[in-house]
Amino acid sequence: MSERALHDPFTRxxxxxxxxxxxxxxxxxxxxxxxxxLFAAAMVLRLQHSHDYIAASKExxxxxxxxxxxxxxxxxxxxxxxxEATRAGxxxxxxxxxxxxxxxxxxxxxxxxxxxxIEWREGVVPRFSDAKLxxxxxxxFMVLYFCATGLHALHVTGGLxxxxxxxxxxxxARAEREATTLGNVALYWHLVDLIWIFLYPTLYLAR
Amino acid sequence: MSxxxxxxxxxxxxxxxxxxxxxxxxxxxWLLTHDHKRIALLYLISITFFFAVAGCAAALIRADLxxxxxxxxxxxxxxxxxxxxxxxxxxxxxIPSIPNVFGNFLIPLMIGARDVAFPxxxxxxxxIFMAGGLLTLAIVVMGGVDxxxxxxTPYSSTxxxxxxxxxxxxxxxxxxxxxxxxxxxxxxxxxxxxxxxxWGRLPLFVWSHYATSVIxxxxxxxxxxxxxxxxxERIFGxxxxxxxxxxxxxxFQHLFWFYSHPAVYIMVLPAMGVVTExxxxxxxxxxFGYWFIAGSSIAIAVIGFLxxxxxxxxxxxxxxxxxxxxxxxxxxxxxxxxxxxxxxxxLHKGEIxxxxxxxxxxxxxxxxxxxxxxxxxxxxxxxxxxVHDTYFVVAHFHYIMxxxxxxxxxxxxxxxxxxxxxxxxxxxxSRVSAILIFGGFNMTFFxxxxxxxxxxxxxxxxxxxxxxxxxxxxxxxASILGLGYLLPLTYLLWSLRYGKPAGPNPWGxxxxxxxxxxxxPKHNFETIPLVATGPYRYPLEADAPDEGExxxxxxxx
Numbered sequence: 001m002s003e004r005a006l007h008d009p010f011t012r013x014x015x016x017x018x019x020x021x022x023x024x025x026x027x028x029x030x031x032x033x034x035x036x037x038l039f040a041a042a043m044v045l046r047l048q049h050s051h052d053y054i055a056a057s058k059e060x061x062x063x064x065x066x067x068x069x070x071x072x073x074x075x076x077x078x079x080x081x082x083x084e085a086t087r088a089g090x091x092x093x094x095x096x097x098x099x100x101x102x103x104x105x106x107x108x109x110x111x112x113x114x115x116x117x118i119e120w121r122e123g124v125v126p127r128f129s130d131a132k133l134x135x136x137x138x139x140x141f142m143v144l145y146f147c148a149t150g151l152h153a154l155h156v157t158g159g160l161x162x163x164x165x166x167x168x169x170x171x172x173a174r175a176e177r178e179a180t181t182l183g184n185v186a187l188y189w190h191l192v193d194l195i196w197i198f199l200y201p202t203l204y205l206a207r
Numbered sequence: 208m209s210x211x212x213x214x215x216x217x218x219x220x221x222x223x224x225x226x227x228x229x230x231x232x233x234x235x236x237w238l239l240t241h242d243h244k245r246i247a248l249l250y251l252i253s254i255t256f257f258f259a260v261a262g263c264a265a266a267l268i269r270a271d272l273x274x275x276x277x278x279x280x281x282x283x284x285x286x287x288x289x290x291x292x293x294x295x296x297x298x299x300x301x302i303p304s305i306p307n308v309f310g311n312f313l314i315p316l317m318i319g320a321r322d323v324a325f326p327x328x329x330x331x332x333x334x335i336f337m338a339g340g341l342l343t344l345a346i347v348v349m350g351g352v353d354x355x356x357x358x359x360t361p362y363s364s365t366x367x368x369x370x371x372x373x374x375x376x377x378x379x380x381x382x383x384x385x386x387x388x389x390x391x392x393x394x395x396x397x398x399x400x401x402x403x404x405x406w407g408r409l410p411l412f413v414w415s416h417y418a419t420s421v422i423x424x425x426x427x428x429x430x431x432x433x434x435x436x437x438x439x440e441r442i443f444g445x446x447x448x449x450x451x452x453x454x455x456x457x458x459f460q461h462l463f464w465f466y467s468h469p470a471v472y473i474m475v476l477p478a479m480g481v482v483t484e485x486x487x488x489x490x491x492x493x494x495f496g497y498w499f500i501a502g503s504s505i506a507i508a509v510i511g512f513l514x515x516x517x518x519x520x521x522x523x524x525x526x527x528x529x530x531x532x533x534x535x536x537x538x539x540x541x542x543x544x545x546x547x548x549x550x551x552x553x554l555h556k557g558e559i560x561x562x563x564x565x566x567x568x569x570x571x572x573x574x575x576x577x578x579x580x581x582x583x584x585x586x587x588x589x590x591x592x593x594v595h596d597t598y599f600v601v602a603h604f605h606y607i608m609x610x611x612x613x614x615x616x617x618x619x620x621x622x623x624x625x626x627x628x629x630x631x632x633x634x635x636x637s638r639v640s641a642i643l644i645f646g647g648f649n650m651t652f653f654x655x656x657x658x659x660x661x662x663x664x665x666x667x668x669x670x671x672x673x674x675x676x677x678x679x680x681x682x683x684x685a686s687i688l689g690l691g692y693l694l695p696l697t698y699l700l701w702s703l704r705y706g707k708p709a710g711p712n713p714w715g716x717x718x719x720x721x722x723x724x725x726x727x728p729k730h731n732f733e734t735i736p737l738v739a740t741g742p743y744r745y746p747l748e749a750d751a752p753d754e755g756e757x758x759x760x761x762x763x764x
Contacts, residue, residue: 008241009315009322009399011735019324019398026390030428037432037462041447044458052453126445136452143447147439151432 017180024184028191031155035195038148042202045140052137057206059124060145064115065204068108069196072156075104076193079163079186086179094182098167101189105160112153116146145203152195159185159192226629230729241326242729247312248627249333250303257299257340258692260347264292266689268668269651269682275672285668286353287369291343293356294374298381299340301612302470305477306423307336307388309619310416312627314392316720316727317410319401319736324394332387339381346373355666357467360448360459364440372441375434382427382434385473389423392416401719403738410718410742411494414501415480418508422469422476426512430466433459457522464515472511474608475575476504478615479546482568485618486550488716489565490557493743496549503542510539520591529588536586543579547572558746562714563637567618570645574610578603581656596666599659602652610648617644617695624699625713629726630706636698643691650684717744 010016046053082097116125123131125146126139133139162185166178227244230236237245267288271279280288311329315322323329346352352374354363363371396409396417409417437459440446448459487494494500516524516532550572559565581603584590594600621637624630654677659665663674670678712721719736720727 008326008730009320009324009395015398019394022397023325023390023394026393026424027386030386030390030424033425034428034432037429037436040462041436041458044455045447048455049453127443136449136454139445139452140447140449140454143439143445147436147447151435 020180020184021187024187028187031191031195035148035151035198038144038151039198039202042144042148045137045144046206049137049140052135053141054207056138056141057204060204061115061118062204064111064118065200068111069200071104071108071111072193072196075101075108076190078104079189083179083182083186086182095167098163102160102163102167105156105163109153109156109160112149148199148203152192152199155192155195159189162188224629224724225728226724226726227729228629228726239330241322241330243311243315243323243326243329244627244727244731246329246333247308250307250311250336253333253337253340254300254304254308257295258304260344261292261295261300262689262692264288264295265685268292269685271668272670272678273682275670275675275678277669280668282668283353286355286666287351289666290352290355290374291347294352294378295343296608297356297470297474298378299336299343301474301608302385303336303381303388304474304612304616305481305619306392306416306419306473307332309412309481309623310392310419310477311388313623313720314395314413314416315399316723316731317413317718318396318399318404319719319732319738320395320399321730321732321735322399323391324399325391328387329391332384332391335387336381336384339377339379339384342373342377342380346370346377349373357463358434358437359463360437360440360456361450364437364446364448372438375438375441379431379434379438382431385423385427389420389427392420393424396420401732401735401738405738407497408738408741409501411483411497411500411504412477412480415476415483415504418504419473419476421508422473422511426466426469426473429462430470433462433466436462457519457524460519460522461515464518465512468515468518469508469511471604471607472507474612476507478571478612479504481615481619481622482550482571483546484716484718485564485568485615485622486553487743487745488622488714489560489562489568490554491560491715492553492557492745494549495552495555496545497741497743499545500549503545506542507539510535510542514539517586517591520588521595533586533588537583540579540583540586543575547576547579561638562634563632563641564618564622564714566638566641566645567614567621570641570648571611571614571618574606574614574645574648578606578610581606594659596664597659598655598663598665601665602655602659605652605655610652614641614644614648617641617692620695620699622714623720624702625709626720626725626727628703628706629709629724630702631709631713632702632706633698636694640691640694640698643687643694647684647687647689647691651681651688652684654678654680654684715747717742717747 006013006016010019078097078101082094082101085091085094085097119125119142120129123129124133124138124142126133126142130139133142166182166185227242230242231240237249240246240249267280268285271277271285271288277285311323314320349370352367352369352371354367354369354371354374358371358375363375396413400409436446436448440448445452447454448456450456483494483500514532514536516528517536520529520533550568581599585594585600585603617640621632624632658674658677658681661674663670709725711724713725714721719738722736723731
């Protein structure tokens with residue numbers, strides 16, 4: 001979303017930066033509404049099939065989810081640190097912090113993938129490996145789980161791509177401009193984090 | 208006419224005048240343009256095409272309904288015709304119509320900016336829109352879809368044999384175009400206003416687009432996720448709306464209408480913005496109650512988010528929820544009525560010019576009032592049980608969407624045509640077509656109120672013979688309406704070649720867009736204007752203090 005330099009409708013760089021920031025915030029607002037539909041579905045499921053929802057949630061691997069929460073939160077903190085480092089002009093430190101943040105993001109995806117594999121082996125994947133599913137509501141819960149975490153994983157992947165583009169080596173004397181872009185990318189990464197913070201209790205801790 | 212004669216002296220120097228139209232040559236300069244004006248024209252051409260396609264589907268429907276038997280279309284074919292009509296009209300004409308054409312063209316000009324905040328995103332938005340639109344056309348060619356534009360589950364997810372996934376994908380894709388456009392407009396209005404262009408000096412057209420954009424950004428993603436869930440349910444045969452598993456099809460309706468009811472306001476709010484501009488220009492008088500009109504746009508956008516449940520009064524929703532939704536649906540009529548009263552008060556003692564755009568604006572007001580009042584009837588729980596899923600509902604929303612939005616779209620097209628093309632069109636013919644459209648429209652849709660009240664259900668093409676007279680009236684009206692829509696196509700295209708060149712301000716109207724040449728130069732303004740006054744400073748010569756001027760704080764630029 002950010003541009004390399006001043007572009008057409010703008011005559012001042014600070015105004016353009018404010019516009020970039022506002023654009024990103026609005027985009028994040030639309031992302032929240034996107035996941036909002038899934039949370040609404042979870043709420044309806046929880047209200048209509050209260051006991052089944054709790055029973056299904058109890059079968060989730062909440063330790064894996066918990067570790068993943070820690071991993072993602074740490075990654076977010078590192079990105080926040082990288083932003084501060086960029087603002088302070090310490091490009092090398094920023095690069096390292098971003099690298100660690102990306103590694104943790106990849107770890108999140110790896111743990112998530114492991115969890116999916118375990119669920120496949122357990123037979124709780126609707127339609128494909130559903131030997132151990134007990135009843136319609138359990139199946140609905142798992143559908144919701146795969147939709148929500150799958151969509152979230154797509155967003156993690158998107159966030160990682162953006163972060164990866166930020167550590168790509170570039171010319172010097174760009175610290176201030178870069179801070180704006182990195183700030184927007186960091187916002188996106190925090191949102192991915194925030195959605196997970198709500199997804200985790202909704203799916204894993206409703207016991 | 209006196210306001211226009213002063214412009215006749217302008218020599219035909221359009222070829223020499225540098226404008227956005229001749230700033231670059233060749234197809235590439237259009238398809239890769241970042242200029243909001245050119246992107247607006249790309250949208251204008253595309254949505255005109257989709258309007259024609261969906262109009263053909265409507266013609267098929269009306270032809271089939273001439274007789275009570277199924278003689279033109281099969282049952283299946285009829286379902287596909289009205290589904291395509293709805294899907295293309297809603298998502299590929301009505302929703303993008305005014306915002307993406309006139310919003311794109313005018314917002315930067317009206318606020319004194321050289322472009323929208325994110326020009327590349329603006330172009331990307333058009334490509335996304337076209338991808339969705341072309342996918343829809345591919346579906347049409349392959350055989351269409353029969354779910355209706357609402358994609359209700361479990362029919363769409365389980366039972367339909369048509370190309371539902373393709374249609375879902377097309378609408379899903381076009382949603383991103385809406386989100387990006389809305390985002391672009393909001394940021395543009397916040398960050399690209401010229402020095403001195405405070406919020407209180409924004410033309411009301413801009414306010415209504417701001418409200419629309421908020422709905423674009425916040426409601427469209429809910430539709431995206433809903434369609435995604437339906438598509439997954441259809442592909443994998445298991446999903447959260449599946450009643451066989453204990454899932455809730457009503458949840459689909461809640462999620463769908465959480466978007467689609469606000470989407471009604473996406474369609475009508477920009478039209479209201481257009482009408483406000485047309486009315487003040489025709490009355491040559493300052494708009495009555497600037498802040499009430501601006502505030503009512505925002506109020507409609509906000510309350511519009513809270514009324515979706517009125518689509519499910521008979522779908523098994525809790526009666527307590529229905530009562531609340533009924534109340535809120537009545538409440539949303541208040542800001543709508545405020546606008547109508549303000550337009551009327553603006554006309555009071557105005558120096559009215561009965562030109563084409565004004566007739567379209569008047570048509571909007573009349574038809575919108577009928578559509579709005581029947582909307583109040585439908586918001587009443589008891590009446591809705593009686594007329595739910597009948598032609599009464601069909602007539603009601605066509606009065607809003609076609610009578611309202613399409614009239615305003617044509618009004619905008621006629622009003623800003625000289626600005627967009629640099630040519631004046633025939634005022635006589637524009638008045639003829641406005642009258643033809645108004646008459647044809649009423650003849651098409653008023654009988655449908657009667658049909659619905661007498662009990663003819665919607666989406667049926669085999670009906671009781673006692674309904675035939677009204678159906679024939681409706682079909683005849685539709686042909687007049689069709690003629691009314693074709694007419695502007697001829698004289699507007701004719702004016703491109705033979706129309707008199709337009710001066711900067713052929714209507715004698717206020718507003719920054721009329722201060723630049725027609726057609727505007729590539730970068731809109733040679734120097735960014737300094738805005739010292741509010742909009743609608745009529746009469747043009749006088750400089751009476753602008754109302755509400757005192758409460759504006761100086762905007763940082």
